[in-house]
Amino acid sequence: MASISEPVIFREFCPLYYLLNAIPTKIQKGFRSIVVYLTALDTNGDYIAVGSSIGMLYLYCRHLSQMRKYNFEGKMESITVVKLLSCFDDLVAAGTASGRVAIFQLVSSLPGRNKQLRRFDVTGIHKNSITALAWSPNGMKLFSGDDKGKIVYSSLDLDQLYFISFHFCDEGVDLAEHSLFSFRCCVLLLLRKEAVIIPTSWKG
Numbered sequence: 001m002a003s004i005s006e007p008v009i010f011r012e013f014c015p016l017y018y019l020l021n022a023i024p025t026k027i028q029k030g031f032r033s034i035v036v037y038l039t040a041l042d043t044n045g046d047y048i049a050v051g052s053s054i055g056m057l058y059l060y061c062r063h064l065s066q067m068r069k070y071n072f073e074g075k076m077e078s079i080t081v082v083k084l085l086s087c088f089d090d091l092v093a094a095g096t097a098s099g100r101v102a103i104f105q106l107v108s109s110l111p112g113r114n115k116q117l118r119r120f121d122v123t124g125i126h127k128n129s130i131t132a133l134a135w136s137p138n139g140m141k142l143f144s145g146d147d148k149g150k151i152v153y154s155s156l157d158l159d160q161l162y163f164i165s166f167h168f169c170d171e172g173v174d175l176a177e178h179s180l181f182s183f184r185c186c187v188l189l190l191l192r193k194e195a196v197i198i199p200t201s202w203k204g
Contacts, residue, residue: 019067039080046086056070057082082133083135089106100126102120126152142154149170152165
């Protein structure tokens with residue numbers, strides 16, 4: 001008979017002052033002082049990505065101990081979700097409260113890697129707040145979902161600088177999360193409290 005394992009207690013290892021001190025708590029817009037809220041987070045071994053309520057994406061490089069900033073042009077709106085990916089290139093995707101999605105191909109110092117920051121935008125398909133983002137392992141596909149259940153499939157070829165987005169499916173309810181595995185898209189539906197497995201038919 002298997003023994004009952006002890007409960008896991010999570011403890012804060014170290015306050016991330018080096019990260020928080022690099023992000024302003026307020027910004028000045030005209031005569032107004034606007035409080036900056038941190039609204040989204042993702043991490044991997046190379047970066048910490050933080051989305052904010054002012055539409056600014058903060059990207060902290062762990063190896064260089066440097067903070068970089070990327071913003072959405074136009075109106076100031078909250079970033080609702082961010083998703084990092086490290087493959088041959090370093091990529092980060094961010095979604096906003098109005099349904100905008102931006103993909104950034106990051107600059108790398110390694111030989112043969114990308115030397116110029118590139119940006120690709122998913123526009124005109126999502127009309128509602130982005131709630132979930134999922135990369136394929138090779139970085140050639142991104143699935144984005146919003147709070148009305150619409151999922152958009154974006155195809156990305158960094159070598160040919162080719163980018164196109166399609167309306168993939170519509171579940172009609174809020175998406176809590178989705179992920180990719182074995183060429184299938186797993187969608188977690190918030191309202192119906194169920195998971196739906198959708199064959200993607202696109203490999204990679």
